[in-house]
Amino acid sequence: MIPTRILVCNGGSSSLKLSVLGQDDALLADREVPAQEADRSQEELARELATMGPAEVVGHRVVQGGSKFTKAVVIDDGVLAGLAELVSLDPLHMPQALRGIGAARMAFPEAVQVACFDTAFHARMPEAARTYALPAAWRRRWGLRRHGFHGLSHSYSWRTASRILGSEDLRMVTCHLGSGSSLAAIRHGRSVDTTMGFTPLEGIPMATRSGSVDPGLLLWLEQEKGISADELSDALENRSGMLGLARTKDMREVVERAAEGDPAASLAQGVFLHHLVQGIASMTASLGGLDALVFTGGIGENSEAIRRLAVGRLGFLGLAIDERRNQEPPDGARIELEGRSSPILMVRAREDLEVATQARRLLAG
Secondary structure: OOOOOEEEEEEOOOEEEEEEEOOOOOEEEEEEEEHHHHOOOHHHHHHHHHOOOOOOEEEEEEOOOOOOOOOOEEOOHHHHHHHHOOHHHOOOOHHHHHHHHHHHHHHOOOOEEEEEEOOHHHOOOOHHHHOOOOOHHHHHHHOOOOOOOOHHHHHHHHHHHHHHHOOOOOEEEEEEOOOOOEEEEEEOOEEEEEOOOOOOOOOOOOOOOOOOOOHHHHHHHHHHHOOOHHHHHHHHHHOOHHHHHHOOOOHHHHHHHHHOOOHHHHHHHHHHHHHHHHHHHHHHHHHOOOOEEEEEHHHHHHOHHHHHHHHHOOHHHOOOEOHHHHOOOOOOEEOEOOOOOOOEEEOOOOHHHHHHHHHHHHHOO
């Protein structure tokens, strides 16, 4: 089957992005629905989807595939049941994904529904990179491991950067920076390490998510201060990160206020950059060197300040930024200081293209 129109439903933490792609990946229609609107009933969402026009295939970005779903699959009742079992691993994204799938089945009952997973790209990480040092019985019984996320974005960024640089034989660190942020170390198109883990909470600080926190601190809050598991979960997911540090989850405001000398914003920006630079260095260590660095995602694409400040601390990795090129780079632009740096690229996040590519491959057999 070679579909002529694919509707891609890309549900993230801040919005639901809808796009219709033709055979040549031409963008035929697109729309972004704010998260609060995407939380409407399944019937209302189905009517919203139907306005995007006909579709032979509907591709869904699904954040969590666990250990069961390690590649794109055609959605049937068995797959839906398997996805429902994963809600507890990601209560922020999975209910939205299931609602979107149900709405798409209502709006396009004749279309093939395909799920593409953010975790799948990281499923074959080396065992040492994916394993937590926890009791073996726990790991076996509950499948405890580092899953990693944003795989569709990391995969697309790697493919795009490799094409621009003319080689797939590169040690590449991709930085997906947005409401949720993660880094990936990629060699020959394979993820060998990433910053997120069992859930999207691990890693660098984000808009409202804490990133990595000493588990002993959380145990202390629970045991000594009586903070409940529900309150901890809400705080770590919704009241931490930039919001917890600077009272705003918008990195643009953080950067603007930091430039004006606001102490809380300066601290938030400093914390974000500290962990971002630390993460890039860590991913480079996992690769044994660095041939290219890629920025993508809402912050990675739009914040020249974050790119400049981060690369400014990475001279020891042979990186230097061209400040003129970094100002407003077009998609796929190289922004390194020519002759003095390994390649640095800014790539627009197009998870919709990655979903469409995976759906076509699956349906082509």
